[in-house]
Amino acid sequence: MSRTLWNDAQGVPHTIDQRFLPFERREIELRTCADCEAAIREMRVRGAPLIGAVGAWGLALATGADASDDALRKAYERLAATRPTAVNLRWALDRMIRRLAPAPPAQRAALARDEAAAICDEDAACNARIGEHGARLLRVLAEQRSALAGMAGAETAALNLLTHCNAGGLATVEHGTALAVVHRLHEQGVAVHVWVDETRPRNQGALTAWELAGRAIPHTVIVDNAGGLLMMQGRVDAVIVGADRVAANGDVANKIGTYLKALAARDNRVPFYVACPTSTIDVDTVDGASIPIEERDAREVTHVAGRLDAGGIGAGGIDAVRVVPEGSPVANPGFDITPARLVTALVTERGACEPTHAAIAALMRRDAPACGDDRERELERDAHRARAAAAGRQQPDGSHAGPAGAR
Numbered sequence: 001m002s003r004t005l006w007n008d009a010q011g012v013p014h015t016i017d018q019r020f021l022p023f024e025r026r027e028i029e030l031r032t033c034a035d036c037e038a039a040i041r042e043m044r045v046r047g048a049p050l051i052g053a054v055g056a057w058g059l060a061l062a063t064g065a066d067a068s069d070d071a072l073r074k075a076y077e078r079l080a081a082t083r084p085t086a087v088n089l090r091w092a093l094d095r096m097i098r099r100l101a102p103a104p105p106a107q108r109a110a111l112a113r114d115e116a117a118a119i120c121d122e123d124a125a126c127n128a129r130i131g132e133h134g135a136r137l138l139r140v141l142a143e144q145r146s147a148l149a150g151m152a153g154a155e156t157a158a159l160n161l162l163t164h165c166n167a168g169g170l171a172t173v174e175h176g177t178a179l180a181v182v183h184r185l186h187e188q189g190v191a192v193h194v195w196v197d198e199t200r201p202r203n204q205g206a207l208t209a210w211e212l213a214g215r216a217i218p219h220t221v222i223v224d225n226a227g228g229l230l231m232m233q234g235r236v237d238a239v240i241v242g243a244d245r246v247a248a249n250g251d252v253a254n255k256i257g258t259y260l261k262a263l264a265a266r267d268n269r270v271p272f273y274v275a276c277p278t279s280t281i282d283v284d285t286v287d288g289a290s291i292p293i294e295e296r297d298a299r300e301v302t303h304v305a306g307r308l309d310a311g312g313i314g315a316g317g318i319d320a321v322r323v324v325p326e327g328s329p330v331a332n333p334g335f336d337i338t339p340a341r342l343v344t345a346l347v348t349e350r351g352a353c354e355p356t357h358a359a360i361a362a363l364m365r366r367d368a369p370a371c372g373d374d375r376e377r378e379l380e381r382d383a384h385r386a387r388a389a390a391a392g393r394q395q396p397d398g399s400h401a402g403p404a405g406a407r
């Protein structure tokens, strides 16, 4: 798979303008710090890890233009102010500053480019590992799913996952986070089907669908309100989402609407996984209540953007239509907080971990371990037990005995 952020032969960073996806693939060049700042602010690029990588390149490009302490500080502040919730941006900017500040200004431009490139490479490598670790966890559910299908006389039964927003390759430098797990399962021959939340207001579900379609992974786009019913009907084996910031206590900030999915998952005993690199874990933020929530433009709510249907005026063009009466006030928080108690496990490049203060602190102290340590096996067993409990309500033919709360 190709990267979402890459350098051309002259070393100029390029990316995709995601505002036109999935209808048009337009590439953009990032030649200056201001280009990077605008790309993040206007959501030409999006997704916590990709925002971090573009921020790092922004600082590298700023350093190339003026490597003084004052210029670095100003570039840092401008870039950091673009989007407040995703912590990967601040993480990447801080890492750049730690690398650059001790060096003499004359050496900074080269160092900055190396560091930005390293951040990109590491993001890709981390996400591949997340895919590996997550696939190991979810294969347990897939095997159980197949066993149930076998009992019912069916040949195969896909593992049904539900995801919210886009945590795919587009949200990262490469591979994605939640979708890295899906891709890995698919590569390993596990039959997977993904319920894709459309994710109003910006419909990042369309990006997820586009990515899954590109790999021929079975998926179905649903409106954001459908997930609860599907879980109640036993048609979701696990929820897996990305994250924009995880607090020290395991609370998770992710795209608005994630919390409601976690509540529905808990009520229906469906495991709820959060896949993210450790650069998304912010041990300096004590809990979810301390995470700043980005309030976005009202126009995202009042208007819906899409491609104009064939046959009409402007057919084929991308445009927005108003869906809210003129004058009605709107609110548009971009993210919500899923309390740690609703999260089954965090899946990171260092392995899976319970969303508790102690487990996160231990994870952050660890060097990246090989897949398959004891704690992971324990989490696999937990996931197995969670699913077995849910399966207790499920008939061998896949029909469902009803929601947990209804009995």
Ligand code: MRU
Residues within 6 Å of the ligand: 045, 046, 047, 048, 049, 164, 165, 166, 167, 168, 171, 172, 177, 204, 241, 242, 243, 244, 254, 255, 334
């Ligand atoms: O506002 P966005 O599109 O930048 O939102 C961020 C996200 O893509 C999601 O919240 C995602 O689940 C976390 S980033 C892998």
